[in-house]
Amino acid sequence: MRNTPFVLITGASHGLGKSLALECAARNKNLVLVALPASGLTELTKFIRSNFDVNVVDFEMDLSIKDNCVSLFTELRRRGLPLNILINNAGIGGTHLFDEKDSEFYYRQIELNVAAPTLLCRLFLDTLCENSPSYILNVSSLAGFLPLPRKQVYGGTKSYLISFSKSLRQELIQRNIHVSVLCPGGMNTTIPITLQNKNGTWIGRMTIMNPDVVARIAIDNMLRKKEVIIPGFLNKCLLFLDHFLPAIVKDKLTSRISDKIKLDEIARMIQGIRPVN
């Protein structure tokens, strides 16, 4: 186990990142997991160590700070850990009007969603090349294709990842490094998000997927060297229809507000006490 290359997963303590870590562990891949301090990474690492026959190294750090990306790279190099899969999953989401957040929030969002994955791809390029065939999976979103209200900056950062990944893929293919970009739709990641998802329209609810399913599809397709990975049949249809449907129908489909269940209050009640899942 020791000598087989590692998979680096950022934002591994929650939601999709956690599912990706568990999926890779189930496939007997050694792991380097990175997440924010006190976000549950230690517990996840402990769990994987006692349930799977893989090596796990964990780093608690904020990757929106450039120096942390660099120190992660130097530390892995110092320990001589070979790497052949890089999964850039960490990101700051959010559904809110542009003036509801301050400039500091957006700056940090851009740093984590755009600067950090770019930096990590660059820093680990040689390592990936040495251990080729290698894979890079950048986690974008359907919002990267569909400009949605309340997802301005988020959608923008995710569009960048799609464009960046497609371009980088063409460059790195000769070096036997395969770049894929994952564009999932809504997922039941945290409890507040799951409650929001339950509050959506019928069609909206039908597109919601669980992160463990998305993680399985993502890893399968990444290993098949697919360029753009869109999990879920309905999500593929929505993206296809986006080119043809009139705006009014699209608004109906993407709307997340329905009068059927009022779970907003519950979501608000627990929001303050439950910042992370």
Next chain:
Amino acid sequence: MKVFITGATGYIGHKLAIYAASQGYFVHALVRNLHSKHIPVHALIVPFEGDLTDMTSIRTAMQGCDMVIHAAANANLYEKDSSVIYRVNVEGTKNVLDAALSLQVRKFVFTSSCAVFGTSYRTPMCEHDPRLIAFEDDYEISKQCAEDLVRSYCMKGLHAVIVALSKVYGPGLPVHGNFIERVFERILRTGIAFTPFNSRVQANYTFVDDVIKGHFLAAEYGACGESYILGGENVSYHTFFHTVRAVAGKHITLIPIPQTILLVWSFCHRIVYRLLGVHTNISPLLIKRFLQNRTFSSEKAIRQLGYRITPFREGLRRTFHHLQIKNYA
């Protein structure tokens, strides 16, 4: 000492009230209907009519109590309007917490469920293990939200402890929460047990008397804001049904049913419910839950609370003994 108990007309709450009274506690039991046939009867139990969504009734019933056991919950996966589950399990819990904080209750025990921990992999799940699957059904989400609320009240100065119950079995009221007893009754009556095809799937079964004592151990020795799994033995379906057969004292035929048929059958129940409104206890979510590994470790409760587990075989023997007496009577 006075103890306020919610859910006293339910499977767990009823037993909690009777046990508390037998230990010399004065019990204030919150019930929705004073004429319910499930109200626990004992000289030391006073039923108070009220509702979890009605703050005044909670405060009146809790007046003068030193301890609170909040065992009431809506566990009905078939609720048409799922906001009812949240109103009872989350907002209701908030009301009980608010009342307990303002009335300066000394100890608060919240009855939660191992459903919040989800599925297990190779080793049984402990309190701090990460959840492996997404939260899906409203019951487990609401219980997790309620747990978060309870922890947030610890910061405000309430001494609250959480106990998480796995699949509870054993003699008790013939209500929703006590479905395992009904399964046993049916097996005894018909002499037939339908078992899932994949009989290696494991789950945790806890004997009701252990859980009841566990609540009081948690009140006495539990650390504030901590959660304790009150579970029993981890048993595969194979062991489960073979133990049932050994303990039942009569011949039981085991008929394995493939997973797909179980799921189709549960979907049929769902359709019947949707179209005709006929209430059943089977839902696809429930079947899915029963086909997943859900093993738990009660190590923390054993170590820190002195919690004790009745072996599965012994618990089953007592349950069948009770059923035989009941049927004979």
